[in-house]
Amino acid sequence: MAIDTVQLHETKHPDKTSQERFDALIGIDLAKSDLIDHLTLILDRQRIDDWVKRHHKKGLPLVERLKHGTPLVILAGEVGCGKTALATSIGTPLATALDAHVVAFETPSDIRGNGLVGDLSARVTSAFEQAHAALTGRKRGLLIIDEGDDLGTTRSQLNAHHEDRAGLNVLIKQIDRLGRENAPLAVLLVTNRLEALDPALVRRAHIIRFVRPDKATRRDVLSQLLDGTAVSESDLDRLVSATEHPLAFSYSDLVHRIAEPAIRLALGEDSAFSIEHMLRVAEHVKPTPLIEDVTP
Secondary structure, eight states: OOOOOOOOEEEEESOHHHHHHHHHOOSOHHHHHHHHHHHHHHHOHHHHHHHHHHHOTTOOHHHHHHHTSOOEEEEEEOTTSSHHHHHHHTHHHHHHHHTSOEEEEEOOTTTTTTOOTTHHHHHHHHHHHHHHHTOOTTOEEEEEESSTHHHHBOTTSTTOOHHHHHHHHHHHHHHHHHHHTTOSEEEEEEESOGGGBOHHHHTTEEEEEEOOOOHHHHHHHHHHHTTTSOOOHHHHHHHHHHTOOSSOOOHHIIIIIIIHHHHHHHHHHTOOOOHHHHHHHHTTOOOOOOOOOOOO
């Protein structure tokens, strides 16, 4: 049985829908700016050269480490905190920052293939080669690997089979190759379990961690979700208190399990949407459980 070539999902940026999705991500502004800043440095090395020429006429050896580092960013954190949504929508604001076209390539859920000998390694190689080959002219690229622990699980785990180890080795080699060749392609690896990733992969990466919103951040998120309604500070305090729980609500919980049902409630009543609808829903909702850490 022949090994299939992996099929990547491709999105060209700028893209209006992606920008709207990016703008709709609330409460993670630091992660947004961190990711754009880092990707800009990875994909616009001329900017670094120009800066050095302006300010360090004799050169700056430390910059060479930055220029030739591996172009890997790991987005790590709990389910529902916006990692994948940010990875798949960052292309348009990044295109604006770079003043260039950006193409985002997403690996499929069946990246591991059929389990044949050499299948995983071949499919990982295929993904990198396809993405790299598509970047002609001034185009820049993002290769997005969701559920990254499927590919990057640490080699020290006793249940890591030869095929898994071979696939991880190929992944690391392909990332290193991009760095050596100064390729116009960055890799975004999304994971819920940073601790499960191989140390060799982690130490090559710029890591952006996502956490569930604290009380102050939750207040900001709820306030944004209520934009367009008349909300007093005391009413907002009531909603913040109603969403207080020993286990914090995720961003996804606040949007999809409280705000959206509250909208449906108002629609069903044919009444104006208000904070009261949010309060009524919040009374019966608990945060989604944390993912159990299965790392040995």
